[in-house]
Amino acid sequence: MATTTLTGGPFSRSQFESLLKRRLFYTEAFEIYRTSPNFKGDNRGLFDYGPPGCALLANIVNEWRKHFVIEENMLEIDTTAITPEAVLKTSGHVDKFADWMCKDPIKGEYLRADHLVESVLETRLAHHRSAVADSKQKNDKLDDATAKEYEEILAKIDNYDGPELGQLIKGFDIRNPNGNGEVQDPIAFNLMFKSTIGPSAASPIYLRPETAQGQFLNFRKLLDFCQGAMPFASACIGKSYRNEISPRSGLLRVREFLMAEIEHFVDPEGNKNHERFHEVAAIELPFLDKDTQLSGKTTVDTMSIGKAVETKLVDNETLGYFLARVYLFLLKIGADWSKIRFRQHLANEMAHYACDCWDAELLTSYGWIECVGCADRSAYDLSVHSKATGTPLVVKEARSEPLEITEWQATLEKKLVGPRFKKDAKKIEAAVASLGQDALGSLAAELADKAVITVPTEELANGNTSVDLSLEICSIKRVTRVENTREYTPNVIEPSFGIGRILYSVLEHVHWHREKDAARQVLSLPVLVAPTKVLVAPLSSNANFKPVVKTLAGRLRALGIANNVDSSGVTIGKKYARNDELGTPLGITVDFDTLNDGSITLRERDSTTQVRASQDDILEAIKSIVAGTETWDQISSRLPIFAGQSQDEE
């Protein structure tokens, strides 16, 4: 927040993660069970957020709501995680929402196939590189062609299906790194948690793997709610669940996670233009497109989103608008711009419902992490749910000019059909109704020519799969009708946020340590999302400080500013150090001068500089920093700098 550049030595993930756990940003769920000798269950991939993590999460969600929902008047809804099987059968998740896994029969372990290939090839490449650097390790050296092949495979690792992964595993003799055992062929494992609902246990349900379906199912009601105005967007913030095969990587691959998803419904005939696109067109974004990846490279190309849409790198304005808005959101909550890229999905990698997809990825010590997926789901979901339920999920729009349509129409003589075909009547009516314009055209000619036509049907009572219809029972004519309304199924652009992944990645981005002392870690979270905005610390446990501290905490609370009092017996330096690790941007100290003249000091986390002024002035300064109307540079140039005690050195 001050203009100080984050410095310090190289990033150490173990030091960083130990900070997050020590300060209770998060913790393994059910840890006292997992560490108890008799526990046999699997609780990997489940994490609890402690007080600072929970507050950070809530602040990110609040900012998300402001940045997207309120700014664009989206219709936020709250839908259930429990989902009947029929819904997810229709959406394709029951059949296709799976990862490929291999069993190691010796260890009894299940490994995710793509991760297995990735980690083994990466390890071999790493050994190869150090062998190149140090000729003594020549056993690990690969020939150049193999090394190149590995690199190419890794660049498109998300593009392989199960059988292809199986071939890679066989071809490169890839084994379980734990014990070096051979693994079996990849099999598909559905990632949804299954249960049943109701006392009879006859109704299977799943925990939703995404919040999107609940939004699609409410489409018609939402369209009514916004009085038919298109385009519009719905949004949903809530937990989703994926039974990951072998979750590692801490908060980045978990089985229960908070998502925030937007479904923006748009008329496919308007080129998916967006009325506010001009507001973002000039923003430069870093792109990694699919062709670059397929050529085995990861070079990022930076250009304005305006140009990206113009050149069709990004398909349309609406998708482009959201990419830019996502970028602005990530910057606002603390992501480092140099560690953001937008990567286009490869064809095989795309979810079964998507027709184009760009991920906002954040660079972390685990590599580039998909944090926001921006998919064009086309009309897939609304169409399949509409078909499965017989409910029209369409927009009806008055046409500015009525549309005249002339087309073939077949009519059956109802009075004759029933008596003649009896039980088959419905099948025959359905068969005629399903005839397309081309078929009707030829049948009309045939009917005129032969006075009878043969129409294919479902199997009838007599075993036939067609029926002869004569002129007296069936007529086919050219008919002109006028359509005053246009009916269409909207397309959906979906920005989908993994809040936990964003939280973790941002924490890595804002982590550094003081130059003079690698143990003095700091989380430079923006004021906007910092769990606590102000530390209130008495210089010592002297009883005279207590009433001042209490008053200050009360005044901050009344201003709605989250604050923390630290009245423990440790030095003020230790109190600051603890709050640097908690990402608290501001610190008030109450000292002996406060008892004389009422003044207090205010310290800024990143620069560790302090000012000293009256309580009113300091509270006013805090208020404007929290509201974002003043920066620390402005505050520290208008209030007296305090250099009395170098408290940070204690």
Add this chain to the structure above:
Amino acid sequence: MATTTLTGGPFSRSQFESLLKRRLFYTEAFEIYRTSPNFKGDNRGLFDYGPPGCALLANIVNEWRKHFVIEENMLEIDTTAITPEAVLKTSGHVDKFADWMCKDPIKGEYLRADHLVESVLETRLAHHRSAVADSKQKNDKLDDATAKEYEEILAKIDNYDGPELGQLIKGFDIRNPNGNGEVQDPIAFNLMFKSTIGPSAASPIYLRPETAQGQFLNFRKLLDFCQGAMPFASACIGKSYRNEISPRSGLLRVREFLMAEIEHFVDPEGNKNHERFHEVAAIELPFLDKDTQLSGKTTVDTMSIGKAVETKLVDNETLGYFLARVYLFLLKIGADWSKIRFRQHLANEMAHYACDCWDAELLTSYGWIECVGCADRSAYDLSVHSKATGTPLVVKEARSEPLEITEWQATLEKKLVGPRFKKDAKKIEAAVASLGQDALGSLAAELADKAVITVPTEELANGNTSVDLSLEICSIKRVTRVENTREYTPNVIEPSFGIGRILYSVLEHVHWHREKDAARQVLSLPVLVAPTKVLVAPLSSNANFKPVVKTLAGRLRALGIANNVDSSGVTIGKKYARNDELGTPLGITVDFDTLNDGSITLRERDSTTQVRASQDDILEAIKSIVAGTETWDQISSRLPIFAGQSQDEE
């Protein structure tokens, strides 16, 4: 919000619920599936919140966070809903978290036993009462003793277990109202949703039925986080899941619901006093205690919480403090004070972990509804989890004065025990270690007397269940030790909020209709929680209004005030009526005078009175109403009343 009293005719639930669904406060989840002909699943008890419901929910949660978490510096955490079986086995939920249900073998229906008894007896009593009023219906008349017996059963319906309910069903010939079939004996049905985690399907998990367990399991870390300071409270807001047998009653009995729970950890030796109790002691609360209920009555006794604790009606200050704070919270978000009561749980009704429990109940058209449970869970949860995991979940406190303890201590001669007892050695050591002070006292005398003692054990290798120990192998002496720290397991006071039930009940409380027109319904939600604070409405679709409307909406958004623009072609009266149903407290109209002099009108929902002033003055007025610094009465006495058009009559 104005001082207008809510009026209108009698409450009609069907009219009310149709308003909530029409305005999309909530909707049945997966409705398009349920109504499609092929759907066979069970999706009862699952609801989605639409835009106004979702905003109301978020506002209630925000207020909850302010009123409880921030006001008391609680440690809010966010824990997973997925819970390993071992955790819920320990907590008792796997064995005891069940309802009793009866199967109707003819209809194939499952009925919750207590609800079956309740509804049948209530129906009979209703018929009886109308028979008393109208002598023609004499067949439905009960004899006085039976009517009285029914009433007494209903007053303590929550007190019966399964076999007792079975007896009532047999004794009073209670049948399934749907078809009048006899039902089978009640059986226990566990209410938790079960699934498995991980690819091997060997690890059973449940969806949590409450958020409490996640808080208990993090107790040790939370105690560390707050640097060991007792008492402290944790809090958690999140979804919980209960597989209700036969959910009806709309939002009041659902299978997936939002809870907000507080676990306040307190030293059991301090009488569970609370340092802020004096702040609430004078607040009068309406109590319905357990003795009154067991006597078959439902008379409410109103007294101050101070007196209630003094007289031990409410067990302790901490429990009392929370009852009062809960009451204030309910009033703040719009509950009607005359429809709130605190009902004490009966012994059989209490959850298996609780030692005392008071429910805040809200009166609705469904009767009195439990909305907040305030339970004293004693040390139950921490104790059982500690025992199951071998992890101490205790507070260690430095004693102000060291405690000297003199007691009997038995010591075994380790060198001899191993060789002599071999495999039995551990059992014998455990037997000696488990001897209490009284037993040790008598054994010491016996040992002094006979030089040998007999100690009961688990079954040993030779089949014996006791062992003889001689002087050389065992000594028992008086030993004095000094304890500098005190170790104790905290007790837990738990206020537990069902947010969806509160939301529904409050909506009933604030619902009324205009005196002149029963179709003109209003939801008088407090500004604090109203989904949208301001409607911005142009008088007509005249294009000249558009820029003013856009500017006003932008200015309100910049002030962080949720607003809604209605530019549809309907009359201004219809726009107001729609927003009365949405509970929008304020409405701005832009009309032709606005185009001349820039002034706009501001209308208050409950009184329908309006003021007219400049845009700056009106925005200032809105700001202070939303911030709670001015009331409508104050605004309308300082700004000019506008009576130009009686827009509400349109």
